[in-house]
Amino acid sequence: MIQTLVKTLNLKDFTHGTSSQRKAFAESFTAGIKETGFIILEGHGVNPDLIDKNYELWEKFFSLDTDTKKKYEGILGGARGYTGFGKEHAKNRTVGDLKEFFHVGQELPVGHPLSSDYAANVWPEELPELRQHALNFYRELERVARNMLEALALEMDLRQNFFSDMIQDGNSILRTIHYPALDESMDKNAIRAGEHEDINLITLLVESTASGLELLTREGEWIPVKGEKGQIIVDAGDMLSRISNEVIPATTHRVVNPEGENTSRFSMPFFVHPYPNCLLETIPQCITPDNPEKYPAITAGDFLYQRLVEIGLIKEDK
Numbered sequence: 435m436i437q438t439l440v441k442t443l444n445l446k447d448f449t450h451g452t453s454s455q456r457k458a459f460a461e462s463f464t465a466g467i468k469e470t471g472f473i474i475l476e477g478h479g480v481n482p483d484l485i486d487k488n489y490e491l492w493e494k495f496f497s498l499d500t501d502t503k504k505k506y507e508g509i510l511g512g513a514r515g516y517t518g519f520g521k522e523h524a525k526n527r528t529v530g531d532l533k534e535f536f537h538v539g540q541e542l543p544v545g546h547p548l549s550s551d552y553a554a555n556v557w558p559e560e561l562p563e564l565r566q567h568a569l570n571f572y573r574e575l576e577r578v579a580r581n582m583l584e585a586l587a588l589e590m591d592l593r594q595n596f597f598s599d600m601i602q603d604g605n606s607i608l609r610t611i612h613y614p615a616l617d618e619s620m621d622k623n624a625i626r627a628g629e630h631e632d633i634n635l636i637t638l639l640v641e642s643t644a645s646g647l648e649l650l651t652r653e654g655e656w657i658p659v660k661g662e663k664g665q666i667i668v669d670a671g672d673m674l675s676r677i678s679n680e681v682i683p684a685t686t687h688r689v690v691n692p693e694g695e696n697t698s699r700f701s702m703p704f705f706v707h708p709y710p711n712c713l714l715e716t717i718p719q720c721i722t723p724d725n726p727e728k729y730p731a732i733t734a735g736d737f738l739y740q741r742l743v744e745i746g747l748i749k750e751d752k
């Protein structure tokens with residue numbers, strides 16, 4: 435049932451296909467995120483060795499002692515660097531998630547007009563190789579995101595670069611997450627990642643090392659989704675929901691605690707964000723008499739700030 439509900443698509447159909455294959459890909463992707471919330475992507479062209487190398491290096495980082503990891507903590511509400519265990523919680527929860535993670539953000543050349551909009555990345559000095567591999571991976575995921583957004587624009591009858599221009603030099607985040615094996619000291623009410631929607635336009639979830647990811651169907655049923663090695667799961671976030679006037683709702687998902695073998699889990703979501711000054715305005719085609727405009731325009735930066743307060747990563751200025 436799960437296999438039939440969440441479609442598997444091949445990105446080559448869009449990047450190298452005939453015009454009818456491109457159209458079919460765009461249609462299936464859009465229908466998938468609209469109706470189910472997730473699609474599984476193959477043929478994305480990200481080198482498997484690059485994925486393995488990133489996992490290998492990040493696993494080494496998370497195995498460092500807590501004091502060492504904390505040297506890289508606390509940069510702009512977790513926008514960059516390390517966020518410690520239990521700190522982030524889903525929007526309507528007070529119990530922290532059972533995870534620690536590390537954020538890598540956009541790096542632009544010195545003198546680039548947007549370079550001062552972004553905090554500098556932090557790199558663990560214990561792992562000198564990490565920077566190059568993480569940034570290569572970031573660029574590759576940006577490329578895949580751009581393709582997916584072009585497909586979405588095609589299906590929505592928008593100009594090809596409508597969405598991909600929004601993420602040009604954008605504020606996307608590569609998050610590597612470590613969910614440790616459960617132990618007695620952990621809060622019994624906590625789960626690996628509480629039910630939530632992502633803040634951004636779309637998310638690319640690179641193959642995780644274990645199961646646990648679940649999707650809430652439009653019918654209100656939780657179903658497990660596990661990408662196989664080499665696959666990327668793609669879902670829609672709140673920003674896309676907002677500008678599409680909820681025509682494409684954000685996907686509700688969570689990561690549940692292991693039931694069988696109690697092992698740690700690693701995953702790497704890439705949150706695809708616009709540049710901070712990008713105006714999130716409702717797409718006119720998504721406003722109809724039955725679906726009048728729901729949200730005023732807001733910049734991506736302001737929207738992100740509001741949401742980071744809600745999930746406990748930023749304390750609001752009073």
Ligand SMILES: O=C(O)CCC(=O)C(=O)O
Pocket residue numbers: 609611627632639642647687688689700701702703
């Ligand atoms: O670990 C996963 O598979 C999903 C993580 C997630 O949903 C998130 O960090 O927003």
Ligand SMILES: [Fe+2]
Pocket residue numbers: 630631632687703
């Ligand atoms: Fe998420």
